[in-house]
Amino acid sequence: MARKRKGRDISGWLVVDKPAGMTSTAVVNKVKWAFDAKKAGHAGTLDPDATGVLAVALGEATKTVPFVTDALKAYEFTVTFGAATNTDDAEGEVIARSDARPTDAEIKEALNRFVGDIDQVPPAFSAVKIDGQRAYAKARAGEEVELAARPLWVESLILLERPDADHATLEMVCGKGGYVRSIARDLGDALGCLGHVRELRRVWSGPFTAQEGVTLAQIEAEAKSEALDRFLRPLEDGLADLPCVTCSAEAATRLRNGNPAPVIASGLDYGEEAWAAHEGRAVAVGRVMGPELHPSRVFVS
Known part of the structure; x- marks a missing residue:
């Protein structure tokens, strides 16, 4: 006989404005605990140091997760030029440096190469599985990681701001399975100056936006109370596309x-x-x- 799950029969979507420093799984577990929900899942992993929209589904809404996961998503991120890291972000070890710095015009021209149907190699430090093992586990163990390129649809990729010669802030709208860290790495290579992600924020994912996101502080403050239910969006929102x-x-x-x-x-x-x-x-x-x-x-x- 199947074991009955403990918790409330509650369904809906919670849009979390994920903080930096937490895994997506940890956020989902926190939400599940706060709502005392029987079942929870999320629509698209964010890197631990990334912030922004993490759409968490509860109960019956978990059945709509694939439709949100497959929807377009938008990211704002800052690229640091002049250094490549083994993780393709600021948390990694610098493995190469360059004194070259691109002009704004060179960046805008290079961005065109990453729009439309492209092939993208995921970062070595990613959750992609190789022979049943996560790539990041192999990379952390010092093993050589070779990942095959994967197709990605990029709707748009534009330069938002150039704070200084060492940095550029970009906005990308893309489909399922996109790695922003790979875009930063490959853009740096294309410009001949190397590059990695310094900051990353998901500003919207399908029908959900960061502006409507609930913070973990709000979730923790009202955990285990029915007052928290007011933040839930109907499961139908996950079927918007x-x-x-x-x-x-x-x-x-x-x-x-x-x-x-x-x-x-x-x-x-x-x-x-x-x-x-x-x-x-x-x-x-x-x-x-x-x-x-x-x-x-x-x-x-």
Whole structure:
């Protein structure tokens, strides 16, 4: 017999403004504890020293995590020129130096190479698995780490500010799986001056923005109280990038039982993915097959 999970049956999204110095997993565990939630997860890891949007899903909202993870995300970050590090950020050991410094024009021109469909090699100190082991574990042990390039969609990459010759602040909007540290490293190589990330902040992720983020101080101050629930966003927010169809109460029951059911949809292609709602509440996600939705995942009322 399956062991029953302890905690509250609570569902929704919490947008956390993650502080520097904490892993994403530690933040999720803190949120889960504060809400006394049975289940929690997040939509996209942030490096420990990065700040900004960490979208944490509770309960049934965890079923919508893939849709937020796959959505576009925006980052603001500062690159330090003149040094490469083994971690591609300021926490690592400097492994090479350069006296060269790029002009603003050279930076803007080089940024064009990193827009659109690109191939990106993740940092050696990353959570990518090699033969079942995390790359960072191998790197910390002094082992040689060779990672294959991965495809990445970069919507835009622009120069925001040039505080001084040694630094540039950039903004990148990209798809799933992007490593900002790799962008800084590769940009430094392209400019012939070397580079690494000094500061990194995720300003938005899919439908969630840093401006609406809750701090850990707020979470800890109201932990284990119902007052904390006011910060929760509905699980439906995690489906913002999918089209919505509507259904009757009878159809909602069928869908929740995993069966196809009639929905009201317009302008959708046959086989297109959508989510069904009854009275504004999410019922299921699935494929629209003619007049019916064939569910792939369902939400408990």
